Amino acid sequence: MKVYIIGIGLIGGSxxxxLKSHFKKAIFFGIDASENNLEEAIKLGIIDQKTTEDKLINADLVIVAVPVNVALVILPKVLNVINDNALVIDVGSTKFPICEVVANHKRRRNFLATHPIAGTEFSGPNAAVKELFKGKTNIICEVEKTAYKQQEMALDLFQKLGMRIRYMDAKSHDKHIAYVSHLSHISSFMLGKTVIEKEKNERDIFDMAGSGFESTVRLAKSSPAMWTPIFKQNKTNIIxxxxxxxINLTKFKELLQNDNYDEVFNEMQNTNRIKEILK
Amino acid sequence: MKVYIIGIGLIGGSxxxxLKSHFKKAIFFGIDASENNLEEAIKLGIIDQKTTEDKLINADLVIVAVPVNVALVILPKVLNVINDNALVIDVGSTKFPICEVVANHKRRRNFLATHPIAGTEFSGPNAAVKELFKGKTNIICEVEKTAYKQQEMALDLFQKLGMRIRYMDAKSHDKHIAYVSHLSHISSFMLGKTVIEKEKNERDIFDMAGSGFESTVRLAKSSPAMWTPIFKQNKTNIIxxxxxxxINLTKFKELLQNDNYDEVFNEMQNTNRIKEILK
Incomplete structure (x- = not known):
C-alpha cells in the first residue's frame, strides 16, 4: 500500500x-509546504520519503491534513490526479465548505469527508503522537456520496486507529462543532488576551495562576494559521x-451587579450537570 | 501537636x-458543618477525631478551610477561643474581606491570611489528595500583622507541604486573583451554560466534544456553594x-463580522505568547 500524507503536522503525522504499525509493508510519502517539516518527519520516522503532488497517481490512500483554506484548493487537485481506486480523506474542522468544493468533482466518490475529534494545542511533526485517535470520535459527513469500496477501506482504517464513528450531514457538523470546539478556542484566546493585557501593567500576576487558569487558557496556545481559516469558513455559526x-456572560455580570447571589448560585448549579454530560 | 481542621474538604483534607506524614505524633481534629463529611474524613484517615469549636483552646494549629462567607463568621470566633500560642490560618480565595474582619481582633497576631493556589474542580473529603500543594504557590497577605513565632511556624508548615511563598497585600491579591482565577471560573461556567442550552434542542452535540472543550469547561464542575461567596466578596474586581x-470577545466577533481575518490572526498570534508566560 502507498500512503500519501499531505500536511505532516499533529493530525497527519499522528x-x-x-497506520505504520498496522500496515508494516506500506510506504508512507509526505507532502508539505514546509521543507523543514518534511525533513523532520523523515527523521521522526513519520514518513519514509518526501514527494510531490504529481506522484499522487500512485496512491492507494491520500490523507489531506492541511489548514482548511489550503484543503479547499488542494482537494480538487488531488482528485484530479489520483487513480480510480484511491481513497482520499480530509480531516478538517469544517465540513460544509470542503464537501461543497468537491461536490461536482468526477471523482467525488473517491473522497470521504471526516473530522477526527482529536488534537492538542500543539502543531507540526513534533506534535505527532501515537494512539492520538484511540477512543476518540470521528465524524463522517455525506457518507452516501462515497463509493462502497472506499467507505469500507476508510472504516477499516478508523477501526485500526481505535475511533468510534458518528455520521452527520456537513451543515449539522459545522453548526454543532461551533459550540463544542470553535467557541472554546475563542473563549480561551480572549481569556488569555484579557489577562495578558492586564499583566503589562501588573507584574507577577502569572505567578498566581493555578491549574484552573492553565486549563481554561490551554487552547490559546493553538496555531493561528490553522484556526483563522476555520473561523472564516464557519463564520456564521461561530458568530x-x-x-x-x-449574552450569558453579560447576564452573569448583571446578576453580580444587582447582588442577586441566589441566581448566581443557580446559574452555576444548573451548569454543574456538565459533570454528568461529559462522563 | 494538636491540629484542628475546620472544613474537611479538598483543601483542608489535603x-x-x-501534615500527618510530617507530624506523626500530632492528633488531627475535624470540625465540619456536615456530620457525613466528618464520618467520611475519619474513615479516609484524614482526621483522627471529630470535635467542636469550644475545644479550640487546646489547638496548636487551626486551619480554616471553609467557604469564604463562613470564614468571615468563624474566624473571629476561632480567635476568641484559642490559646495565646496557637497559629490560625485561613486558605480562602479572597483575602481583603477576611483580613478586614479580623483586623482589630485582640488575637490578630495569631492569624495568618493565606491563599494556596491549588485545587481541582472536585470538593468534599473524598476530593482530598496527598501532595496537592507540592510545587504550588501560596500567597501570604499582611504578613507583618502576624507575630514572628506564628509566621515561623506557618513557613515551616508550607515548606513541608512543598509550597513556594509569595507575599502580597490583600487588595492586590484580590485584584490579581480575579484575573487568573475567578474570571476563568466564570468563563468556564458560562461556556458550559451556552453549550448546554443548545443541547436541549440539538441532540448528540456532546458526542462531538473533544479534549479542548473538556479543558475549557472543566471549572464549570466546581462547587457553587464555594464560588458564590467568592464572587460576592470580590464583586468589584470580578466585574x-x-x-x-x-469587550475582547465582542471585538473578536466584530472582526469576524467584518471579515477582517488578518486581525483575527493577529489577535491569536499575540495571545500565543501565553505559551512562554505559563512555562
Missing part, C-alpha cells in the same frame, strides 16, 4: 504513526455561538 | 493528609475583569 456566550 | 473579557 495518523501516519498509527451565533459568540453572541449567545456574550 | 493539608491534613500531608472589571468580566467587562474587559466581554
Amino acid at each position: 495518523m501516519a504513526l498509527d 451565533e455561538t459568540l453572541n449567545e456566550y456574550i | 493539608m491534613a493528609l500531608d 472589571e475583569t468580566l467587562n474587559e473579557y466581554i
Whole structure:
C-alpha cells in the first residue's frame, strides 16, 4: 500500500504513526509546504520519503491534513490526479465548505469527508503522537456520496486507529462543532488576551495562576494559521455561538451587579450537570 | 501537636493528609458543618477525631478551610477561643474581606491570611489528595500583622507541604486573583451554560466534544456553594475583569463580522505568547 500524507503536522503525522504499525509493508510519502517539516518527519520516522503532488497517481490512500483554506484548493487537485481506486480523506474542522468544493468533482466518490475529534494545542511533526485517535470520535459527513469500496477501506482504517464513528450531514457538523470546539478556542484566546493585557501593567500576576487558569487558557496556545481559516469558513455559526456566550456572560455580570447571589448560585448549579454530560 | 481542621474538604483534607506524614505524633481534629463529611474524613484517615469549636483552646494549629462567607463568621470566633500560642490560618480565595474582619481582633497576631493556589474542580473529603500543594504557590497577605513565632511556624508548615511563598497585600491579591482565577471560573461556567442550552434542542452535540472543550469547561464542575461567596466578596474586581473579557470577545466577533481575518490572526498570534508566560 502507498500512503500519501499531505500536511505532516499533529493530525497527519499522528495518523501516519498509527497506520505504520498496522500496515508494516506500506510506504508512507509526505507532502508539505514546509521543507523543514518534511525533513523532520523523515527523521521522526513519520514518513519514509518526501514527494510531490504529481506522484499522487500512485496512491492507494491520500490523507489531506492541511489548514482548511489550503484543503479547499488542494482537494480538487488531488482528485484530479489520483487513480480510480484511491481513497482520499480530509480531516478538517469544517465540513460544509470542503464537501461543497468537491461536490461536482468526477471523482467525488473517491473522497470521504471526516473530522477526527482529536488534537492538542500543539502543531507540526513534533506534535505527532501515537494512539492520538484511540477512543476518540470521528465524524463522517455525506457518507452516501462515497463509493462502497472506499467507505469500507476508510472504516477499516478508523477501526485500526481505535475511533468510534458518528455520521452527520456537513451543515449539522459545522453548526454543532461551533459550540463544542470553535467557541472554546475563542473563549480561551480572549481569556488569555484579557489577562495578558492586564499583566503589562501588573507584574507577577502569572505567578498566581493555578491549574484552573492553565486549563481554561490551554487552547490559546493553538496555531493561528490553522484556526483563522476555520473561523472564516464557519463564520456564521461561530458568530451565533459568540453572541449567545456574550449574552450569558453579560447576564452573569448583571446578576453580580444587582447582588442577586441566589441566581448566581443557580446559574452555576444548573451548569454543574456538565459533570454528568461529559462522563 | 494538636491540629484542628475546620472544613474537611479538598483543601483542608489535603493539608491534613500531608501534615500527618510530617507530624506523626500530632492528633488531627475535624470540625465540619456536615456530620457525613466528618464520618467520611475519619474513615479516609484524614482526621483522627471529630470535635467542636469550644475545644479550640487546646489547638496548636487551626486551619480554616471553609467557604469564604463562613470564614468571615468563624474566624473571629476561632480567635476568641484559642490559646495565646496557637497559629490560625485561613486558605480562602479572597483575602481583603477576611483580613478586614479580623483586623482589630485582640488575637490578630495569631492569624495568618493565606491563599494556596491549588485545587481541582472536585470538593468534599473524598476530593482530598496527598501532595496537592507540592510545587504550588501560596500567597501570604499582611504578613507583618502576624507575630514572628506564628509566621515561623506557618513557613515551616508550607515548606513541608512543598509550597513556594509569595507575599502580597490583600487588595492586590484580590485584584490579581480575579484575573487568573475567578474570571476563568466564570468563563468556564458560562461556556458550559451556552453549550448546554443548545443541547436541549440539538441532540448528540456532546458526542462531538473533544479534549479542548473538556479543558475549557472543566471549572464549570466546581462547587457553587464555594464560588458564590467568592464572587460576592470580590464583586468589584470580578466585574472589571468580566467587562474587559466581554469587550475582547465582542471585538473578536466584530472582526469576524467584518471579515477582517488578518486581525483575527493577529489577535491569536499575540495571545500565543501565553505559551512562554505559563512555562
